[in-house]
Amino acid sequence: MKQIQRTAVLTGATSPRGIGVSTARHFASEGWGVVILDLDHAASEHVAQDIAEEFGVPAFGHRIDVADEASVITAQAAVAAQVAAGDLPPTGAVVNIAGITSPVDFLETTLEIWHKVMNVNATGTYLVSKAFLPEMIESGWGRIINMSSVSAQRGGGVFGKVPYSSAKAAILGFTKALAREISATGVTVNAITPGAVDTNIRVGSTDEQEAAIAAGIPIGRTATTGEIASVIGFLASDGASYLTGTTIDINGGSHMH
Template sequence: MTSTRTAVLTGAAAERGIGQATARAYAKAGWAVAILDLDGELAARVAADIASEHGVPVYGGAVDVANEASVSAAQQEISARVADGTLPPVGALANIAGITSPVPFLETTLDLWNKVLAVNATGTYLVTKAFLPDMIERGFGRIINMSSVSAQRGGGVFGKVPYSAAKAAILGFTKALARELGSSGVTVNAVTPGAVDTNIRVGSTPEQEAAIVRDIPLGRQATPDDVAAVFVFLSSDEAGYLQGTTIDINGGSHLH
């Protein structure tokens, strides 16, 4: 399969995660894929597996999205692979890396607050800033930022104050950057998943899981594939008139 564009994804290596499901969905749709994750060795293994399954170019490497030097190094590595023809030009950036904070507000330390905002909000800023110039130069790009229903409804069973604040910041970032980029050919949109059946809630109790499902009109949590499909659509040519929008993927748990 000949791939003409590369999708770069952060936080895309973990098993049963939205990131890995989205990487696989991009590859299935014919995109080349660059998987970036804090665990670089796992990212490389997942990349090899996806390349074998779908026959597209795939790169897997390490990044700490909250560290500017690490982000710059990852971007330079991918740019070098584009330059030597190993990967086609970057056409999409999926800012998926994130952490949650199921801690009541008065038990939230400043260190936890800073860490959650650093990974979710600052990470989105740093990675976008690193990959955006080349997109603008080529006149095409799709940036999709991972927010959350927690940003819209003010938390929930797992998304407490720092997480909700960080994900709300991503919505403002998305809208402002979309307006600033104007007719550059680069679109910026956000997705706001509700409850998704992933490993992010390891340690949750059956009672907590039941409480989540009771609040969803469709009667189930989303799968990672449900969310991945929206990322791939927002990266397509057909989504070229969507700018600064937010796509809800919550099964009806938050209607507005």
């Protein structure tokens, strides 16, 4: 069994083709303990069990609704209980992956759609970061890694439209402000802005739309989830200790600045 020193907490990490599962597996392969938090409690437990069995690391799954403060507090308390019992090492990284999109033209959006997309993406990032930050500050070491999108930089143009791009742009501002505020604590805060990734988030897209997306990327294809996971893993490593408040672009050249 690998030497385990820290736990990575990931939200939105149960979809078999998702960035979250790939990232959880990456952390486990590096010897981290892993916490899987998702709306589906059973799926969270199942993914955690699979990871524990495959990699021989402690893993724990629990339900979370990242847009609901009470649910976030309950999930954090459940993780803290695991740490206190010695079943998990202390939390060392929080990866805010949970998110939804809504490919609806602006004039067809509703306030309900706006709030839902903003709450899951932006408010969820705020609530989860706030809940798990105190433990990392107390230990003097930690990593918060937030999932934004190239859509925030380009003003859409991939699949998500105005609410999604707005929520992901809010995450960039949140990342920089929090990184500056806690910079002396030993906890870093960074964001990644993936372009198109081969996941299920673009539910409802056609083969023609997918081909058009790939054609607009200089590298000529969408990213794999593993490619995103490797960058997240780097940001959580000791080697990234001098990076905070940064945005790492992973878009195959579709946005250069």
